[in-house]
Amino acid sequence: MYTQSFSVPDNAGQKSARTPSTENPELMAAFDARIDADGRIEPQDWMPEAYRKTLVRQISQHAHSEIVGMLPEGNWISRAPSLKRKAILIAKVQDEGGHGLYLYSAAETLGTSRDQMLEGLHSGKAKYSSIFNYPTLNWADVGVIGWLVDGAAIMNQIPLCRCSYGPYARAMVRVCKEESFHQRQGYEALLVMMQGTEAQRAMVQDAVNRLWWKCLAMFGPPDADSPNSAQGMRWGIKRISNDDLRQKFIDATVPQAKVLGVTLPDPDLKWNEARQHHDYGQIDWQEFWDTVEGNGPCNKERLSTRVKAHNEGQWVRDAALAHARKQQQRAHKEAA
């Protein structure tokens, strides 16, 4: 599903200066040469600590986003208005869980365990995409999440298929295929609603009004305020700047909105012939940072729900371990 630009540090708001490299210069030179040649870095390869740390942060944030992102859409599974839509939604939310699984696995190849990453999420230290800190208030939110949120995520993630770190890039290839399907199903669901009753069309417009600006913020802060981006570009972890991706998303979405028959809630949104792009209004970055820092409408609910599921599942995980150990002991005894 969805990433925001992962130039957002886990200790959000504090944009720390990069520590100077104390790595072995020869290994560093070989690493740089591989990056410059657009080669892949694999788990067994030497890599600078800062590269490893940045990747763990980025991939785990991405994985957390998938898992937390199951909640806003999951909110409508029980109430999906047709069995077909219910089945599609369950499958989609299940896909997001699957993405979380590949991503945690990809991050584990860098030497950080899933438990450590979850601890980061549950303690509030690790971030996830802020888009999931907004409520899903009507059924059309499910369609709009597919169309716009997954659409924005695809824009972010397609370049990651060429990311310099092999396991992450390969996970992204599969994730992007599924995301593309998610986006189409969302758009299709909205098309059906827009051809339906007045009340259905109003639901779609309401969902677009609430989610449009949040989706634009998903691409991360403007390039001028995104200090981690340059290093990410240098390392081949990031390929296209936040603002360029945002522009690409807007340019692609405007004609889709027209076909759908919804209004994008930005009076400044218009085609600029000279730039050959759409101009658009000001994103409320204060609101974005408030939400990143934990003070959005649903941050506490989302996180508490993840913690609750994890804590209440402890006995299940303990049982599985205890049973596996008992079986091992029995096998030992039999062999003895």
Place this chain on the structure above:
Amino acid sequence: MSAPVEYILHLADNAVVLGQRNAEWCGHGPILEEDIAMGNVSLDYIGQARLLYQLAAARLGGDATEDKLAYFRDDTQFRNYTLLELPHNGPLVGYAVSNRDYATTITRNFLYGALMVLVWEALETSPDADLAAIAAKSLKEARYHLHHAADWLVRFGDGTDESHQRAQAAVDHLFVYTEEFWTPSAAEEAAVASGAGVDVRSLRAAWDAIVNDTLTEATLVRPEVRGYITEGKQGRHSEHLSYLLGEMQGLARAHPGATW
């Protein structure tokens, strides 16, 4: 030879109600792999429900559709086993609030999964070709559901003290509801008479064998059951079904005639 529509609806209602219940775990599972697995089980049930409702709708004719059957029938018209509508916790009244208990979920999936493997095996050779085709597809899924639930039940029973206690409590709570499996409803009798259905009583010995084997492996005790036998498949439900359907059907019913 066609199975009666009421019988198909019984099979469909079972699937939709348990699919709805199991989907409640989506995003809340005890471990990510299990969250995905339970979503899959739920998806299978919703898929089975769709095929069965489509078949029932085709045979009813008129303006019947899968969604009209799922969303616009009332609780007293539902023909699912009472077992399947219960919330994921111990015995509590309809409006009681409780945390979900995975042992209850797994135990129910096990008891019902063991039945459905046998039911679909029998229906796979039904002379009702449409029903037989659905049975063939559903049988593969039911085998997985049984395998998955039995594995976890053994892990719980033979795991920690807490998991053992939870699993035994769930077995004690749910076992009595399985008595409903063996008392044929009018729809089941009509299906047997048509030649297209299966006599549930003929499946009991095989079901006992599956259940007893797994309970033994799990070091769990099969409880004695006596007294009231539930009648959900005859439309007389527990307090829980109307809540479940209220949530499931609310949005669809607020917009009658809308297409989604």
